[in-house]
Amino acid sequence: MKRPRYILFTTMAIALSTLLLTACGGSTAEESSAAPESSPTKGPIPIPGAGEEAYPPPPPEPAPPQESYPEDNSASNQAGGMRTFVIVPEESSASYLADEEFFEDALAKLGINAGKVHVVGTTENVQGQIQVDLQNLAAPLGETTITADLSALKSDQENRDRWLQENGGGPQFVRFPQASFTATTMAGLPGSYSEGEEVQFQLNGELIVREATIPLVFDVTAVVAGDTLTGTAETRLLLSDLGIEPPNFARTLSVADEFGIRVNLVSRE
Numbered sequence: 001m002k003r004p005r006y007i008l009f010t011t012m013a014i015a016l017s018t019l020l021l022t023a024c025g026g027s028t029a030e031e032s033s034a035a036p037e038s039s040p041t042k043g044p045i046p047i048p049g050a051g052e053e054a055y056p057p058p059p060p061e062p063a064p065p066q067e068s069y070p071e072d073n074s075a076s077n078q079a080g081g082m083r084t085f086v087i088v089p090e091e092s093s094a095s096y097l098a099d100e101e102f103f104e105d106a107l108a109k110l111g112i113n114a115g116k117v118h119v120v121g122t123t124e125n126v127q128g129q130i131q132v133d134l135q136n137l138a139a140p141l142g143e144t145t146i147t148a149d150l151s152a153l154k155s156d157q158e159n160r161d162r163w164l165q166e167n168g169g170g171p172q173f174v175r176f177p178q179a180s181f182t183a184t185t186m187a188g189l190p191g192s193y194s195e196g197e198e199v200q201f202q203l204n205g206e207l208i209v210r211e212a213t214i215p216l217v218f219d220v221t222a223v224v225a226g227d228t229l230t231g232t233a234e235t236r237l238l239l240s241d242l243g244i245e246p247p248n249f250a251r252t253l254s255v256a257d258e259f260g261i262r263v264n265l266v267s268r269e
Helices: 005-023 029-038 074-079 106-110 158-166
Strands: 082-087 093-102 115-123 126-133 145-149 178-187 199-209 212-225 228-238 253-255 258-268
Touching: 093 106, 115 158, 126 258, 145 258
Parallel strands: none
Antiparallel strands: 082 126, 082 258, 093 115, 093 253, 093 258, 126 145, 145 178, 178 199, 199 212, 212 228, 228 258
């Protein structure tokens, strides 16, 4: 059976077209439809612009902690607040002040004329310190102590000095050489203090001497100028308070039971 002529021509045309496309590197319909998926993207990959952020920006780094140091208050501490003044032994002294009366035999025995005499014996071996708040005089005292070497006491009579140092009926200062006063409170002070101003007040505390502890009040006159505190402190007490019988030698001399103590101080920061 013969095919129609137009069908034969159509088949030959299709076959010829396929051969021509293959020879020229063309692709089939299936290849053409897959090409858009497999072909590489033309042009550079887009980079996010200023207006489109790909990721949120990192948080800012915290600033390093600022190290703080205490302020230098050395100048203000020196000017006020609790201040410590150390006693200068070379410029300080402690003395006893006694009243004696000599009788008719004193001239022959001691070379001293009859009559009343005011006696002063002094030691320059004085140590200690004073702590006080000059900006607040009502504040409690700091550590304030004064010690004196009684074995170094000297007067105008060697016989007297020897009796005080060595005689069994006397104070025996060779055996009990140290007297120590510890202050606890001050009284009678002004409301405020200005440097260079001389003030008078009472210094309360305890005196330890010859193993006896005696409450004592000193009347003080003092002044602070720069780094130096100077002052004089005086008080009175009894020999009998120290366990000492007041000397009384018939027809020669007698010593009053009451006597005084005077301390002259120069102290510096």
